[in-house]
Structure formats: C-alpha cells, structure tokens
Amino acid sequence: MSAPGKDLKNEFIAAIKGSVSRNFKESDVAEEEILLSLSIPKPDNGDISSSISFRIAKAAKKNPKEIAEKLAAGAKGARFITRIEALNGYVNAFVDEREYAKHVLESIEGGKGEYARSDMGRGAKVIVESPSVNPNKPWHIGHLRNALLGDAISNMMEACSFKVEREDYIDDLGMQVAESFWGYMNLGSKPDKKFDTWLGEQYVEVNKRLKEKGVEQQVKSLLEKMEEGSSKESNEARRLSEECVKAQYQTASGYSVYHDVLVWESDIVRAKLLDKAFSILLENGIVKKETSGEYKDCIIVDLERIRQMAKDFESPSEDVKVLIRSNGTATYVAKDIAFHMWKFGMLSDTFNYGIFIGKQQNGKPLYTTAQSGERMDFANVKKAVNVIDNRQRYPQLILKSMFMLMGRKDIAEQIMHLSYGKVDVEGGTLSGREGGWMGSGRSYTADSLLEETERKVLEIVKSSEKISDKENAKAIARSVAIGAIKFEFLKIAPEKNITFSWARALNFEGNTGPYCMYTYARATKILRNQEIRKSLKDYNGMTRKHDFGLVKLLGNAPEVTEKACSEYRTNVITDYLIELCTAFSRFYETMPVLKGGSARELRLMIVDSTAEVLNEMLTVLGIATVSSM
RNA sequence: GGGCAUGUGGCGUAACUUGGAUAGCGCACCUGGCUUCGGACCAGGGGGUUGCGGGUUCAAAUCCCGUCAUGCCCGCCA
Numbered sequence: 273m274s275a276p277g278k279d280l281k282n283e284f285i286a287a288i289k290g291s292v293s294r295n296f297k298e299s300d301v302a303e304e305e306i307l308l309s310l311s312i313p314k315p316d317n318g319d320i321s322s323s324i325s326f327r328i329a330k331a332a333k334k335n336p337k338e339i340a341e342k343l344a345a346g347a348k349g350a351r352f353i354t355r356i357e358a359l360n361g362y363v364n365a366f367v368d369e370r371e372y373a374k375h376v377l378e379s380i381e382g383g384k385g386e387y388a389r390s391d392m393g394r395g396a397k398v399i400v401e402s403p404s405v406n407p408n409k410p411w412h413i414g415h416l417r418n419a420l421l422g423d424a425i426s427n428m429m430e431a432c433s434f435k436v437e438r439e440d441y442i443d444d445l446g447m448q449v450a451e452s453f454w455g456y457m458n459l460g461s462k463p464d465k466k467f468d469t470w471l472g473e474q475y476v477e478v479n480k481r482l483k484e485k486g487v488e489q490q491v492k493s494l495l496e497k498m499e500e501g502s503s504k505e506s507n508e509a510r511r512l513s514e515e516c517v518k519a520q521y522q523t524a525s526g527y528s529v530y531h532d533v534l535v536w537e538s539d540i541v542r543a544k545l546l547d548k549a550f551s552i553l554l555e556n557g558i559v560k561k562e563t564s565g566e567y568k569d570c571i572i573v574d575l576e577r578i579r580q581m582a583k584d585f586e587s588p589s590e591d592v593k594v595l596i597r598s599n600g601t602a603t604y605v606a607k608d609i610a611f612h613m614w615k616f617g618m619l620s621d622t623f624n625y626g627i628f629i630g631k632q633q634n635g636k637p638l639y640t641t642a643q644s645g646e647r648m649d650f651a652n653v654k655k656a657v658n659v660i661d662n663r664q665r666y667p668q669l670i671l672k673s674m675f676m677l678m679g680r681k682d683i684a685e686q687i688m689h690l691s692y693g694k695v696d697v698e699g700g701t702l703s704g705r706e707g708g709w710m711g712s713g714r715s716y717t718a719d720s721l722l723e724e725t726e727r728k729v730l731e732i733v734k735s736s737e738k739i740s741d742k743e744n745a746k747a748i749a750r751s752v753a754i755g756a757i758k759f760e761f762l763k764i765a766p767e768k769n770i771t772f773s774w775a776r777a778l779n780f781e782g783n784t785g786p787y788c789m790y791t792y793a794r795a796t797k798i799l800r801n802q803e804i805r806k807s808l809k810d811y812n813g814m815t816r817k818h819d820f821g822l823v824k825l826l827g828n829a830p831e832v833t834e835k836a837c838s839e840y841r842t843n844v845i846t847d848y849l850i851e852l853c854t855a856f857s858r859f860y861e862t863m864p865v866l867k868g869g870s871a872r873e874l875r876l877m878i879v880d881s882t883a884e885v886l887n888e889m890l891t892v893l894g895i896a897t898v899s900s901m
Numbered sequence: 902g903g904g905c906a907u908g909u910g911g912c913g914u915a916a917c918u919u920g921g922a923u924a925g926c927g928c929a930c931c932u933g934g935c936u937u938c939g940g941a942c943c944a945g946g947g948g949g950u951u952g953c954g955g956g957u958u959c960a961a962a963u964c965c966c967g968u969c970a971u972g973c974c975c976g977c978c979a
Contacts, residue, residue, distance in 0.1 A: 308919050323921045326959070336959070360922060361959090447979045495979095570977060597977040604979070665905060666974055693906075694973080729941095738939045752941090764914075767906065769972065775928090776913070780941050782927040783914080790941050798938050839918075847915060850926070854943095861934095861943050868938095879938090901941080 273391055274379035276827035280372065281310060283350050284320050284365050291347035292328070296339070299328045315816075318357065318364030319824065325361050336361035351375075369820045370811040373874075376827040380881040381806060388829035388888040392837065393434030399615050399651060400426045402659035404441040407513035408452035409472030411523050411718040412709035413772055414661075414695040414702045419718075420761050420894065421692055422659040423529045424842045427892045429657075432837040437650060438531040441611070444513040445537045448704070450495035451478045452516075453509045454487070468519035469717065471512070476707035499601075501542055510538055514628075521629060521638070523718050527754060528894060530634045533625070533650050539641035540611065543622040546602050549610035550595075552618070558677045559595055571596035571606075578673040593670060605667045609674050616683050617652035625650070655686040657840070662691040662767065690840050693769035714774070721777065725753040728778045729786075733901065748901050752786050755895040759785025762893055763846035783850050785895060788886065791853040795883040796899045798865050804880045805873050813871025818862050819878060822855040826878075829885050833892065842893065849889055856882050 285306045292301055306324050313321040325343055329336035340358035347356045347363070352375070355366040380387045402422025405415045426436045443449070455461075455474030463470045482488050497505040517534065524530070540546070550571065553559045559573045572592040595606035602610075613619050626642035639648065660668065668689040675684040695702060697716055702708045709716045714724060730749040734742075760777060764770055780786035814820060828848070836844035865875040887897050 309921085311921070313922075317922080321922085323960095326921070330959080362922065443979090567977075572977095594977045599977080601977085603977075661973095662906065663973060691906085696972095732941070736939090736941085768914085769907075771913095773913085779928070782941095784927085784941080786941055787927095790939085794939055794942085800938095843915080847926085850915095854926085857942060858944095860938080864938070866938050900939090 273389060273830065274383065274387070275390075275830035276372070276376045276379050277824075277829075277831050279375065280320060280352050280367065280827065281307065283352055284310070284322070287347040287349055287353060287356060287365070288322055288324060288343065288363065291343045291345075292324075295342050295346045296328055296332065299331050301328065313362070313364055315821065317359055317362075319367040320365050322363045323361070325358075325363060329361075367824075369814045369816055369823070372827070373814045373820065373823045373878075374808075374811050376823050377808070377877050377881050380826065380884055381877075383884075385884070385888065388431065388833050388885055388892070390432045390830055390834040390837070392432040392834055393429060395433055395435055396654040397435045397437065397652070398429055398655040398657060399437045399439050399653045400429070400657045400659065401439050401441055402426075404443070404660070405520060406446055406448045406704070407442050407444050407516045407520070408449045408475050409516075409704050410466065410468040410709070411520055412702050412704070412716050413697075413718060413721055414709075416527070416718040416721070416757075417692065417695050417761050417770065418659050418661070419524065419527070419529050420758050421690065421766060421842065423894045424758075424762055424845075424892065425657060425659065425690060425837075425840060427894060428833065428837040428842070428845070431833050431892050434655070437533065437653065439650075440531045440534050441537070442513065442517060442534050443537045444510060445495070445499055445541065447491070447495060448475065449509060449513055450491050450498060451475055451482070453498070453505075453512055454478055454491045454494055456512060466519050466522070466719065468516045468523075469719070471516050472704070472709070473707075475704065476710070479705050479707075498538075499541065501538065506538065510536075517628075525633055526722055527718065527758075528633065528896065530632045530636065531638055532636070534628055534638065534640040535611075535623070536641050537607070539623060539643070540607065542643065543641075545610045545614055545619060545622060546596075546606065548619050548622075549613045550606075552613070553609075553674075553678075556678065558674065567592060567594060567598070569598035570594045573670075573674065573677070577677060578670065605670050608667065608671050612656060612671060612675070612683075612687065615651045615653055615656050616680075616686075621647060623648075623650070655688065657688045657690055659690045659692070661694055663694075665689065665691055688840065690766065692766040695770045695772055697772045716772065721757060722753060724774070725756055725777060726750055729753045729756070729780070732780070744900075748898050751896055751898045752780075752789060752901055755785035755789050755890070756780055757785075758893055758895050759788065759846060762842040765841060765843050783846075786901070788849050788853050788890060789895070789897060789901060791856055792883060792886045792890070792897045793899055793901050794860060795856065795879050795886065798879050799876070799883065802866070802876055804876055808873055808877050810870075811874060813868070813874040818855070818859040819875065822852075822859045822882065823878060825852050825855050826881055826885050829889065832889075836892075845889055845893060849886070849893075852882070852886065852889075856886075 285303050288306050289303060309322045309324040311321050325336045325340035329339045340361045340363050344356045344358040344363050352367050352372045353365045354368045357364050400422055403415050403418035405411055426438050430436050452471050452475040455478040459474055459477060497503045498509045500506055559571050561571050562568055572594050575591055575593055596602055623641045624645035625639045625648045626645035627637050628640035629638040632638055672684045672687050700708050702716060714720055726749050729752045733745045733749050832848045865879055868875045890897055
C-alpha cells in the first residue's frame, strides 16, 4: 500500500539524520525523535518542517539557530526534496511539486479504490460491540451516536485491515424489558405505530405507575419468570423483544448501519456462559465464594488485588465487588466478564445461531444467537472494542482488571472501552424511562431526526436550479440527510458531551457533511464525459498555487485513516475532509480545469483523485456520495 | 469523601496522547464575488490574556502542582 505522505516524511527524516551524523556526531538522534519533531509550516516557509535543532541544541548547549543552519546546509533530499533551509531554528524542506504530485496521483490511481487504507491491522480479528440498546424502545439520538460511532469505527478498522465482526448485545432480561412487558400485558394498548416507538411509550407509562401499589412487585416477579427460560412468560417476552429489535433495525437500516450478529442475554443464560466462566474463575482463585459475614453466599472479587494490578484504578468506597449475588443472580459486571471470555475464545463452543434478517441492504445476513440452530464461527477475536458511554468506565475497568488477575494481560490490553459522552437536548435529558426522548414537539428519536432532516434537504433540492435530476430528488435527499447527521455526530470528539440542537442539525453550510458531499458532486460534474489520462506524463502544469496544496493533502489520506483508527477518533477523518474540501473549493475557484490549457490533463487528474479520496474517506464514515445534489 | 471527563472569541468546535513559528475551522455579524467547470461555494474583515493561580522549559492550549465550575461514576438496583 502506498502512502506518499509517509514517503515524503521518511525522505526528510533520512536527510536530517544524514546531516546530524555528518555534522553532530556526538548527538545521536533517533528517527523516531525526528518524526515527532515534524510539522507543516506556513506555505512560504516550506512544505515540511522539523524542530529537531532545539533538541540537539539543548543537549549540546548551543544556539538552535546555528544548529539549524548547519543541519540545513548539510542535508540533502533525494526524490522529492529540492531545497532545505533554516529559519528561526527550524529546518524547512521544499518539495519538487511535479515529482511529488506524480507520486501522489499515481498512488491514488494505482490504489484502485483502496488508496486511503492501511495494512496496520494485519488481518487480526476484532469484535466491535454497539449500540446495545435495550429492546423495549426506539433508538433516540443518544443511541444513534453510539451506533454511528460503532459503525464508523468498524469501517475505520476495516480500512486498516482488521477483520471486523459487528456485534450487538441485546439485554432482553433486564428490568426495562420486564416493565415494557408488564405494560404490554396490563395497559390494554394495542400497537398503532412503529413497534419500538409504541413499546417505548408503554415503558414510559409503566414507569409512571411503578409507584402504584403492587406494580413494582408484579414487574419483578415477571422478570424472574422471564429468567427461568422455559416459561410461557420467557418465550413471550423474547418474542416481544424480537419484534422491537426488528423495528430498531429498520432504523439502523435507514441509516445504513449494519451488523453481523446479535447476542441475546437470554441465550447467554441458556448457554450457561456464566457457569462455565465462573467455574474457571473459582478454580483459579480469581474470585471466591463467601461462606460467612456480610457477603455470605456471594461470589466476590477482592478490589485490593485489582487496585494493585491497575494503577489508574480509582479507589471505590468498598473493598470487594459482588459478582454473583447471594440469591445466585449475576451482576452486570459478572455477565460482562463471562461474555468477554467468550469473545476471546476462552470458553468452549457455546451458542447456536439462526438468521435474524435474511439480507440487510449491504447484502449480508444478520445472524442471531438462538435456542436452536447452527454452530458458527463467531468471536474468538484478538481485540474487542466496546462502544459504551462514559458512565460505564468503572465497570469496564473492573472487566479489564479481571483479565489481569487471570494472568491474561494480553487480553486486558486488547479490551478497548470506546467511551463517549452523553447526548442531551436543549433544556432536558434523553431519559428513556421518563420519556425525554419523546420531546414536546418534535421527538428525539433517530427516526424523526432522519425524517426532519430529509424534509429540510428535500426543500433545498427542490428549489435548486442546478439539479437536473429531479426524479431522484427523494433518494438524493435521503443520502444527503444521512450524510448531514452522521457528519454532525462524528465530527465531535467522542469524549465530549453533546447538546443536540435542531438549528445546528438542520444547517448544511460550513463544516458539515453536505458541504463535503457537495464538493464531491462538483468534482464529479467536471469529470462527466471527460477522459482521464491514466498514465499522465506531463506534470509541467503543476504550480505552487492552490493545486499543490490540494495534492499534498491528498498524499496524506492513508496516514489520516491510520491515525483515526489507532486513536479511535472519528473526528480525525472529518477534520481532514473539511480541510480537503476547502482546498478543493479554493482550487476549483482559482484554477480552471476544462479551460486549463496545457494543464488541463493534469488538473483533470487532480479532480479525479480528489473525488476518489473524498469518496473513500466519506465511505469510511458510512456516508455514501451522490453525484448530483 | 474518593475518582473520571470536560472548560478554547456571542454560539459550536480543532489542535492536548507526541510542547514548537502569528491558537485552525464553522455558525452568527460586516464587505465583496455568479454572461466563464454547480453560490450547500469563494475572497476579505471584526471578534481570543485557551476557566483561574503558580511551576518546569529556549518555547506551554498542550507537561506538573494547586484551585474553581459543570457533568458523570463509586449498590447484592438494572
């Protein structure tokens, strides 16, 4: 895989390294150190820059400016770098724009739709868990953030050569489902709308009645029956949950979010995952069963041992964590421990699988754990990414630490909690229980967000004079709306809380998905009916004006994907896209392509390459491009 | 009480992991640009003591200490 930006860096590093060893024999700087010293200077100062002289100056107790001058004088470029200068202590390199442009454009051309990728993951199998919404209500915009993050992270990891399994954990044995189930049986309402929305409304209604006499007790006993597995109630509850998940997956499908497998809590219970896991843990003394005292009959883990294992482990007020309660039921963390032992292949063959959705719109089926069905080859991974909000930091930390206690540091290090901030709405929260997602006017479900956005986009599409493609207006509006929403969530760093605003969501100007999509549409419009010279020989039309700035950015795409992936930060890609689109727009305004004279072929090639990179990067975010909008 | 996250022009944000040249971008505001490849655009302008106080350093939004504010977590609940 070709990464021109990296090639350029390496050439510069080699040039500096060579100069250091010739001029400053006593100060041996590592290539890694030079790499960290690199930055992009203002265009006037050069194309790539290093601040390494400051470091050398410190060790040698000399003036950094002099060091830089000596370094620059003694450094020689090879293929791309023509000139190396010192300025204010920095060492700046200037690149031969024709030679480098040739390398970048040929790399993109040769990449055949896989240019902006990396082989970082080396085919390692990873399981990404998201969004794990309780199966008793519709996705609201908070769940949507999770789903979009999970989807984009999965795409990013795939682009970096990981083998990704997209898994969704369905807790159909929770209090929430029990409450909705109770409502279903006792409130006398019949489904008159999308099932998940209706069920969510039952849930809100039940929650209001929980204070009435006996209701809470009834719900609890209902949950107990559900957990028995073979009862009439458990079958009925599972059926209800499945219907709800089917509805939720209509939402997912609307956003082009897909999964490979659903894992149901009731199937985990049925497969006796807990028993298998805890017999191993008890055998090895990782956890112990208390026979007396405060925690009599509980299975606990000593938190002091965890504290010693994990330095950043916060000190909880208690000294032990109960994993299995005295009545034999498991806590959330206990379930997660067993589940992760399964993910990493530590438990023998367990689940049966069936098909939940025969064919998703990506062409693949969605499998599900099931009471009876086939054995399949899920899990057994090298890495697990859990997209879970930041409130679960503590239990996730215990989870990791448990593997440390098992002597499986290798696994502990490969459990990544992708912790993200919560989504609020102006003047309120999105509580599922209290119905905050229902809103007062427009609701905050993922469905209505898409609907509203699509409506607004459609208005714009219809009033646009430039679009000839009016028959496809609806399809275009749908794509643009999805792009707008996804970009809006993914451009915010995951750890930040978001306060949702309709005004921002329905703005399509500036740093937005539609801007990027629009840029792509303009690029492809130029290319329409044009022949792109695949093996362009003449790079003489290359200038240092707005064309080279654009080409340099194009050269960085593979590194951007890699950085985004290794940091689990989707905003690395959105930032790059904005930068790229801005550079292209500038190029578009100032450098005529079709009337470009002798530079025409070259500029066509630049436009073609930009469209290619835009398409690849947007695809990684889960955003499909349109050629007219 | 302990811990975690966040704090950057009126609003929303990037850069913080790995210190580097004048803190980047968008919205809103002001000025200009469509007979020329699509104005969901471009060019220009005003607006910032990066919460506050110390420290380290040639160099701090970035690292360290303290402090304030906001949100969250610390149940045999789920």
